[in-house]
Amino acid sequence: MERLRGRDEVEAWLTDMDGVLVHENHALPGAAELLQQWEDAGTPYLVLTNNSIFTARDLSARLRASGLNVPEERIWTSALATADFLKQQVPGGSAFVIGEAGILTALHEAGFVMTETDPDFVVVGETRNYSFEAITKAIRLIGKGARFIVTNPDATGPSAEGPLPATGAIAALITKATGKEPYVVGKPNPMMFRSALNTIGAHSENTAMIGDRMDTDIVAGIEAGLHTVLVLSGISDQREIEKYPFRPDEILQGVHELVAAEPRETEL
Numbered sequence: 562m563e564r565l566r567g568r569d570e571v572e573a574w575l576t577d578m579d580g581v582l583v584h585e586n587h588a589l590p591g592a593a594e595l596l597q598q599w600e601d602a603g604t605p606y607l608v609l610t611n612n613s614i615f616t617a618r619d620l621s622a623r624l625r626a627s628g629l630n631v632p633e634e635r636i637w638t639s640a641l642a643t644a645d646f647l648k649q650q651v652p653g654g655s656a657f658v659i660g661e662a663g664i665l666t667a668l669h670e671a672g673f674v675m676t677e678t679d680p681d682f683v684v685v686g687e688t689r690n691y692s693f694e695a696i697t698k699a700i701r702l703i704g705k706g707a708r709f710i711v712t713n714p715d716a717t718g719p720s721a722e723g724p725l726p727a728t729g730a731i732a733a734l735i736t737k738a739t740g741k742e743p744y745v746v747g748k749p750n751p752m753m754f755r756s757a758l759n760t761i762g763a764h765s766e767n768t769a770m771i772g773d774r775m776d777t778d779i780v781a782g783i784e785a786g787l788h789t790v791l792v793l794s795g796i797s798d799q800r801e802i803e804k805y806p807f808r809p810d811e812i813l814q815g816v817h818e819l820v821a822a823e824p825r826e827t828e829l
Contacts, residue, residue, distance in 0.1 A: 568811065571788055573605040573763035575637075575754060578620075580773035580795020581816060582608065588628040589794050591817025596629060598820060605761040606635060609754075611713035611747040611777070613640035613663045613686035613728070637757045639713040639747030640664040640686060644671040645756045646746050647710065651681045656710075657702050659695050659731070660686030664712055679705070685735065685743070686712040687728050696731065700738045709735070713747030748777040751785035758785075771816065773797055779809045792816060 576582065582592040599606045608631050610620065617633040624631045640660070644667035647654060653672050657680040658665055664686035665675070683699045703709050709732075716729035732743050747753050758768060765786035772778020773795025782789040791797060794815040802812070813819070 568769065568788065568790075570767055571769045572767040573758075573761060574599060574769050574771065575607050575609055575757055575782075575787070576771040576816075577773060577778050577795075578608050578610045578624075581771055581792055582629060583624065583627050584794070586623070586627050589817075590815055591820045593629055594820045595816050596631060600630075605763050607637040607757045607761055608635055609637050609748070609757060611639045611715055613638055613643070613712035613747070614661045614688065615663045616666050617641065619662070637753075637760060638663055638667070639753060640667040642753040642756045643684065643686070643710060643712045643746040644668050644673070645760075646752060647682060647684070648672065654681040656680050656682040656684045657699060657707065658684045658686065659688060659691065659699055660684065660712070661688045661690075663687070677702070680707050682710050683707045683735075684710045684712070685728060685732050687715075687718070689725070691726075691731055696735065699735055703735065703739045703741050709739070709741050709743040711743040711745045711747075714745045714749075715747075749781040749784075751781050754781055754785040754787065771819075775802060775805045775807075775809075780805075780807060782809075783807055790819075 582589060617636040620636050621631055621633040640663040648671040655674040655676045656668055657677055658675055664684060677698060680702060683702050711728055711732045714729045715727045717724040718727040736742055758765060769788040769790055770778060770782035771790045771792060773792050775797055779789050779791055789809040790811045790813060791809040792813050792815050
């Protein structure tokens with residue numbers, strides 16, 4: 562399959578949320594206009610996030626409070642991608658879950674039963690209330706043969722006081738205790754992008770991914786065969802870009818450069 566060469570061939574968009582559309586609950590320049598541009602043109606798109614705490618409805622409300630109108634059906638979380646993947650693996654299966662509303666709701670809606678007795682899967686998602694008892698149960702169930710699934714690999718998350726241990730850190734603890742590595746669904750696994758593409762009926766050869774991280778958004782976009790756009794409104798700068806042996810198709814200062822933009826190529 563020949564990869565997309567220019568933005569003029571893009572018919573659908575995937576975009577990261579934090580650092581691309583919003584920063585600390587404030588809309589970034591051009592974000593509202595770009596979303597409206599897609600809505601007005603009937604362009605298929607999804608807003609992606611590795612955060613599995615919140616449901617799409619919750620995130621839609623949070624974005625609305627930031628001044629961005631994103632319908633819940635336009636939001637794709639690692640929780641939704643995980644539920645979609647597990648439904649394909651074991652339809653009507655069972656799971657023991659460490660997580661909050663995002664992953665619990667997604668699995669319920671996918672037809673899963675939550676149980677502590679011989680589950681098909683142990684699923685670890687994002688939560689601010691990790692319990693030693695729940696982690697112990699997870700370790701024992703994995704030891705008995707439950708398959709180990711993690712919604713996203715992020716080791717830490719942000720807070721006003723500083724970094725918080727996140728899904729990847731808890732997963733590492735469980736791996737150390739069980740000797741079992743989890744299957745991680747969220748970015749940078751291209752699985753999350755493929756499930757997003759299926760959700761909006763888009764194809765990789767004419768879809769673009771906008772992100773602010775080289776190590777998740779861009780590498781996963783490249784591996785999924787998408788046109789990749791790195792924005793410098795999040796954590797990446799030129800020095801960060803130079804660390805990696807791959808490059809995005811385009812590097813922009815922010816999504817404002819995509820608003821009513823003429824198709825063009827950016828030289829790297």
